[in-house]
Amino acid sequence: MAANTEKLTPRCYKSDIKPVWCPGCGDFSVLASITKALSALSLKREEVAVVSGIGCSSRIPAYLNVYGFHSVHGRALTVATGLKVARPDMTVLVASGDGDGFSIGGNHFLHACRRNLDLTYVVMDNQVYGMTKGQASPTTDPDWEAGKLTPGGTGLNPFQPLVIALASGATFIARCSSGDQDGTADTIAAAIRHPGFAFVQVLSPCVTFRPEQRGWSNLVHPAPVEPTDDPARAARRLLTDDSFFTGVLYHNQHRQPPPSTHRQEAHASVLKEAFKVL
Amino acid sequence: MKNKAGRSISIMIAGSGGAGAMTAGAILLDAAARAGWYGLMERSYGPQIRGGEALAIVRLSNRPVATRADTDQVLVAIDWRKTERFLPELRLTPDSLIIGDSKMGDIPEAFQSLGAHEFQLPLTALARKIANGRPNMIVLGVIAKLIGLPEDITIAALEKALAKKDAAARNSSIEAVRSGMTAAAELPQLHSFPEAPPDPVERWSITGNEAAAYGAVLGGVRFAAGYPITPATEVLEWLATALPELGGVLVQAEDELASVGQIIGASFGGAPAMTATSGPGLALMTECIGLAVAAEVPIVVLDVMRGGPSTGIPTKSEQTDLNMAIYGLHGDAPHLVLAPMSVSDCIFTMQWSVHLAETLQAPAIVLSDQSLGQTRTIIDAVPDVAFATKRKLPEALNESYQRYEDTESGVSPMSIPGTPGGQYTADGLAHNEKGHPSTTASDHVMQLSKRLRKITDFDYGRHWAEIDGHGETAIITWGSVYGTVREAVEEMSDWQDKLRLIGIRLLAPHRPKDLAAALRGVKRILVVEQSQTGQFHDYLRARYDLPGETRSLSEPGPLPISPQTLHDQIAGWN
Numbered sequence A: 001m002a003a004n005t006e007k008l009t010p011r012c013y014k015s016d017i018k019p020v021w022c023p024g025c026g027d028f029s030v031l032a033s034i035t036k037a038l039s040a041l042s043l044k045r046e047e048v049a050v051v052s053g054i055g056c057s058s059r060i061p062a063y064l065n066v067y068g069f070h071s072v073h074g075r076a077l078t079v080a081t082g083l084k085v086a087r088p089d090m091t092v093l094v095a096s097g098d099g100d101g102f103s104i105g106g107n108h109f110l111h112a113c114r115r116n117l118d119l120t121y122v123v124m125d126n127q128v129y130g131m132t133k134g135q136a137s138p139t140t141d142p143d144w145e146a147g148k149l150t151p152g153g154t155g156l157n158p159f160q161p162l163v164i165a166l167a168s169g170a171t172f173i174a175r176c177s178s179g180d181q182d183g184t185a186d187t188i189a190a191a192i193r194h195p196g197f198a199f200v201q202v203l204s205p206c207v208t209f210r211p212e213q214r215g216w217s218n219l220v221h222p223a224p225v226e227p228t229d230d231p232a233r234a235a236r237r238l239l240t241d242d243s244f245f246t247g248v249l250y251h252n253q254h255r256q257p258p259p260s261t262h263r264q265e266a267h268a269s270v271l272k273e274a275f276k277v278l
Numbered sequence B: 001m002k003n004k005a006g007r008s009i010s011i012m013i014a015g016s017g018g019a020g021a022m023t024a025g026a027i028l029l030d031a032a033a034r035a036g037w038y039g040l041m042e043r044s045y046g047p048q049i050r051g052g053e054a055l056a057i058v059r060l061s062n063r064p065v066a067t068r069a070d071t072d073q074v075l076v077a078i079d080w081r082k083t084e085r086f087l088p089e090l091r092l093t094p095d096s097l098i099i100g101d102s103k104m105g106d107i108p109e110a111f112q113s114l115g116a117h118e119f120q121l122p123l124t125a126l127a128r129k130i131a132n133g134r135p136n137m138i139v140l141g142v143i144a145k146l147i148g149l150p151e152d153i154t155i156a157a158l159e160k161a162l163a164k165k166d167a168a169a170r171n172s173s174i175e176a177v178r179s180g181m182t183a184a185a186e187l188p189q190l191h192s193f194p195e196a197p198p199d200p201v202e203r204w205s206i207t208g209n210e211a212a213a214y215g216a217v218l219g220g221v222r223f224a225a226g227y228p229i230t231p232a233t234e235v236l237e238w239l240a241t242a243l244p245e246l247g248g249v250l251v252q253a254e255d256e257l258a259s260v261g262q263i264i265g266a267s268f269g270g271a272p273a274m275t276a277t278s279g280p281g282l283a284l285m286t287e288c289i290g291l292a293v294a295a296e297v298p299i300v301v302l303d304v305m306r307g308g309p310s311t312g313i314p315t316k317s318e319q320t321d322l323n324m325a326i327y328g329l330h331g332d333a334p335h336l337v338l339a340p341m342s343v344s345d346c347i348f349t350m351q352w353s354v355h356l357a358e359t360l361q362a363p364a365i366v367l368s369d370q371s372l373g374q375t376r377t378i379i380d381a382v383p384d385v386a387f388a389t390k391r392k393l394p395e396a397l398n399e400s401y402q403r404y405e406d407t408e409s410g411v412s413p414m415s416i417p418g419t420p421g422g423q424y425t426a427d428g429l430a431h432n433e434k435g436h437p438s439t440t441a442s443d444h445v446m447q448l449s450k451r452l453r454k455i456t457d458f459d460y461g462r463h464w465a466e467i468d469g470h471g472e473t474a475i476i477t478w479g480s481v482y483g484t485v486r487e488a489v490e491e492m493s494d495w496q497d498k499l500r501l502i503g504i505r506l507l508a509p510h511r512p513k514d515l516a517a518a519l520r521g522v523k524r525i526l527v528v529e530q531s532q533t534g535q536f537h538d539y540l541r542a543r544y545d546l547p548g549e550t551r552s553l554s555e556p557g558p559l560p561i562s563p564q565t566l567h568d569q570i571a572g573w574n
């Protein structure tokens, strides 16, 4: 992360591609928050990479003027992991939706938290599969009846991403609302500054398939307490909250990311010594 | 075809779990290599995770060998418990010698019925005379004497193998070996025993898995990710310690979906990257290999094939992932598929694959197999080869930079993250030259053609196949089976006048003009492979014009194709 002398405005981080999103989609605001965070940190565009999976939310990389990778459904964290390990000098953000990150990519979520690499994972949670036109996702409430594959509701316990991130070893856990663009930008900036795995759930309404989510901005409220570095307190807080607390909910600066194992460069052919007979 | 005197000797050591058959076999191979022999050792185990019955199969020769011998000359059983399971793998003849331990009772009926010479030695009794003496070390001494390995060399190999043990344990093993050598004086002399080459040059002791990993780092791989799977795990283990020496790193991933995603991410970041797996893992990786095709990210995926389908036989070899490797990706997805034909060729083929993947910005699937991967082989030192491997980078970066530019070669300049002004988004979505998502027909067709052209129009040179002989009967094969076929045909006099042996290393893209040239004047073709359904035969028929009559010799695993079967096929045709 190197500071630049000439100030880059949020606009400088945007590409000239017009988003495919529906008017009013929460993801527009998340895009703006990301550019504001990058600008606030004065990051050089070429030293930032945004990796995503597949979904409406995962379209974000192309709308940014940084390095990007729009990969396949569920695998954003795997691509980002390889990139970050090979290129620890890059600032790597990962963007997903709730289906991409918690369903098809759920296993990678657990292990990315465990690995605690210096990644910032932004999940735009709209409790629905937007791109495939309105099916239930892991975070959908059990009684949501409009999902065409689950008439009558899923009847399933919703996935609790923040609790799971905590249990799996993430060291920065936050919730934001796309309705609060500046607050989300601040949180994403803090997540980028955090040296380990930072998980940011952004409640980002799908106005097309979950129009009732337009009301989310009235439901969210800042967490009434300071971030804790005590996992037990964080667990209690996350398990009992109403899913609408926002802010940094857990922040552990004691557990450092794994050291880079890259060592000095020798020539590959020295390795043949081990094959020689005698 | 009889195993000719002077060519090789095959010795097997059997025993139940913990008896030390594999240890004795490994030291025997090392000692023989020190004495100037070529050779190889295969391992066969019962199904237990640890401590199951074991069979070490050691073949020694005065020439390089690539495969198991057609006949086995000696079987020594440390004990007989559960060793019947190995009967189908034995190639004993009435000329062979079976040696048992007199303490373990008669040689079992099933082994007796093979009609070989039998001999009982007091293996356990001799071991008991030595403090902490073990029968497997007596066996090592017996075999060393039997085949004429010098005592000092045998003991030097033993000392190296036991370097981590304390002096007392080493000394009792040395004493046991000497005792075995003395006891062997009673055994009949084997007449078909070849002599070690007089003037040995530098030899390597290496498995195909080690060779493949070494070839990969020679090619420039500096990032690897993988998930353990038999018989590929040793590739990852080797890379885990080797890569940090070279400024690289291996990550143990949570599954194969992650392994392949990680190497794509690392390669996007500029680090040549690979993973190693076997059939079940390759199946999981296919979606992301397609991503590497579309986003034009170089990666190498090594598949050390095992018996399939499903979990199949993890510890045995087959050539049955060919269909998946060639046809397994969705969409029109041109990519590279290569296969090494010997243990030493694992080095070259992997190195070349990395070179091709990097040059063409495309995924390469490399098909090795269990028999190459896990057979420890004594080979001549492999000279270094060098390829000028370089990704095509943008020359100047300005507003007009297009990551997926429609160039003449089809290869577009790839900007590496960190490079100012080269920002782009790699995408598996259909895109235009800039990389922007596009659903227009012209963009789709342009990018499809570009990606096809870069793969098919590239000049692969002569490495696409190994071609030998100029006869009218061609044998076309691939992978590890090439070694078996080669050995079988070399037994025939003037084979180069009668036969033409073609081993295809570059399976995709196919090279119709090159094969047509290689087949000029051929009247009949025998296609040889280890697959029940003839996947390679189907592939050749679909993609090439084959002159004259074509026959297919395709057998499933787990038993290797025997040179004899092959010999019969050829002899019976003309």
Ligand SMILES: Cc1ncc(C[n+]2csc(CCOP(=O)(O)OP(=O)(O)O)c2C)c(N)n1
Pocket (backbone or CB within 6 Å): A054, A055, A056, A057, A058, A073, A096, A097, A098, A099, A100, A101, A124, A126, A128, A129, A130, A131, A132, A137
């Ligand atoms: C392997 C695979 N399966 C299914 C799909 C279809 N698919 C595309 S996006 C998506 C769900 C997206 O939901 P989410 O991640 O929540 O993103 P959103 O569109 O809501 O932002 C699915 C199922 C796919 N692209 N790939």
Ligand code: SF4
Pocket (backbone or CB within 6 Å): A020, A021, A022, A024, A025, A026, A027, A056, A057, A126, A130, A131, A205, A206, A207, A208, A209
């Ligand atoms: S479908 Fe929903 S999530 Fe997708 S762009 Fe439209 S509003 Fe946004």
Ligand SMILES: [Mg+2]
Pocket (backbone or CB within 6 Å): A055, A097, A098, A099, A124, A125, A126, A127, A128, A129, A130, A137
């Ligand atoms: Mg969603």
